[in-house]
Amino acid sequence: MKLLRDFDLTATTTFHVPALTRWYGEFENIEQLCALLEDPRLQGLPRMCMGGGSNLLFVKPYEGIVIRPASRDITLLGSDNETVSVKADAGVVWDDFVKFCVDNDLFGAENLSYIPGEVGASAVQNVGAYGVEAKDIISAVHVYDTTDRRQKVLDVTDCGYGYRDSMFKKFPSRYIVLDVTYRLSCKESYNLEYGPLKELKEDADLSLRKVRERIINIRKSKLPDPEYMGSAGSFFKNPVITLKHFNALKERYADIPSYPAGQGMIKVPAGWLIERSGLKGVAVGGAQVYTRQCLVIVNTGNATADDVVALYRHVQDTVSDKFDILLSPEVNIIGL
Ligand SMILES: Cc1cc2nc3c(=O)[nH]c(=O)nc-3n(C[C@H](O)[C@H](O)[C@H](O)COP(=O)(O)OP(=O)(O)OC[C@H]3O[C@@H](n4cnc5c(N)ncnc54)[C@H](O)[C@@H]3O)c2cc1C
Incomplete structure (x- = not known):
């Protein structure tokens, strides 16, 4: 177990903007977690969990305890004719889990290759990419409920x-994800419906490794590598609007892209709205709308959280004025 006072989180988050927490604790098992939660120095303080810090922005010093799971085991649980169950601890790096599945010929996780972060957060965020979401392969989430003070195993339902949402986000300090159980297919099946993956359908020697490799290459070409340029990935969620609103926009912008979002609702790519609002490359201090993908706000080197928030608000206002759509952040902004 680790418990540190006045901990600098700057290098622990992928935005790399200056961030501090009064306390930072790591636990490897439930006994250590309970010891942390019961530590007399931490009583009455706000509490939150973090993983790889790839979807977090701290706008002021956090006057509480940031807790991080440090257990990193992946266990094969069992199988039937068609599926295999795999349990991964919350602290497992997400892409290590995806690689484990690919290396073991388990189908279902490959489209989620190379998403930063850890397993615990992936179940909170319901991470998604290329037509697949974490919920599609999760069967159960093992949590510690800090309100009821006991462990619970929650079915995916x-x-x-x-x-990018879950019940856990509605109770941010209540549930601490300990491990996640996934159900993966051992029968060959791919999801290649997303644009750039479609051409793989023609590949006679298609394999999980090829799909993973293709996705990693696309992601490397489109998204900033947090090692060299700070970001938290997509800063905004893709907004969902009514069909009536969409049709009105379509009359003015014939090329507006869209995806059906159920029951007369339409999803519009936030990146397109931002680019068409003339915001590509626009900067406030060290924060900039990424030129290769407008959905991302990057730290060009010396951004502060205030720079990022000022830019985020400028983007929100400009898009709202032009399209009458209020973009909401995908990034978890702490302290705003
Ligand atoms: C370059 C880049 C590309 C990205 N691409 C994608 C993408 O394609 N798709 C996508 O969905 N996301 C993407 N993201 C966002 C991010 O990777 C995901 O949201 C990821 O799941 C965050 O994981 P993390 O471990 O870093 O979580 P953190 O950022 O540390 O935390 C995220 C949230 O989860 C909570 N949390 C973390 N661990 C736990 C736990 N054990 N128990 C309870 N709550 C917890 C935190 O309190 C916080 O609210 C990208 C980010 C970057 C930087």
């Missing part, structure tokens, strides 16, 4: 999953 109890987790309230939606687009």
Whole structure:
């Protein structure tokens, strides 16, 4: 177990903007977690969990305890004719889990290759890419409920999953994800419906490794590598609007892209809205709308959280004025 006072989180988050927490604790098992939660120095303080810090922005010093799971085991649980169950601890690097599945010929996780972060957060965020979301392969989430002070195993249907959303996000300090159980297919099946993956359908020697490799290459060409340029990935969620609103926009912008979002609702790519608002490359201090993908705000070197927030608000206002759509952040902004 680790418990540190006045901990600098700057290098622990992928935005790399200056960030501090009064306390930072790591635990490897449930006994250590309970010891942390019961530490007399931490009583009455706000509490939150973090993983790889790839979807977090701290706008002021956090006057509480940031808790991080440090257990990193992946266990094959069992199988039937068609599926295999795999349990991964919350602290497992997400892409190590995806690689484990690919290396073991397990189908279902490959489209989620190379997403930064850890397993615990992936179940909170319901991470998604290339037509697949974490909820599609999760079967159960093992949590510590800090309100009821006991461990619970939640079936995927109890987790309230939606687009980058879950029940856990509604109770941010209540549930600490300990491990996640996934159900993967051992029968060959791919999801290649997303644009750049479609051409793989023609590949006679298609394999999980090829799909993973293709996705990693696309992601490397489109998204900033946090090692060299700070970001938290997509800063904004893709907004969902009514069909009536969409049709009105379509009359003015014939090329507006869209995806059906169920029951007369339409999803519009936020990146397109931002680019068409003339915001590509626009900067406030060291924060900039990424020129290769407008959905991302990057730290060009010396951004502060205030720079990022000022730019985020400028983007929100400009897009709202032009399209009458209020973009909401995908990034978890702490302290705003
Ligand atoms: C370059 C880049 C590309 C990205 N691409 C994608 C993408 O394609 N798709 C996508 O969905 N996301 C993407 N992201 C966002 C990010 O990778 C995901 O949201 C990821 O799941 C965050 O994981 P993390 O471990 O870093 O979580 P953190 O950022 O540390 O935390 C995220 C949230 O989860 C909570 N949390 C973390 N661990 C736990 C736990 N054990 N128990 C309870 N709550 C917890 C935190 O309190 C916080 O609210 C990208 C980010 C970057 C930087």
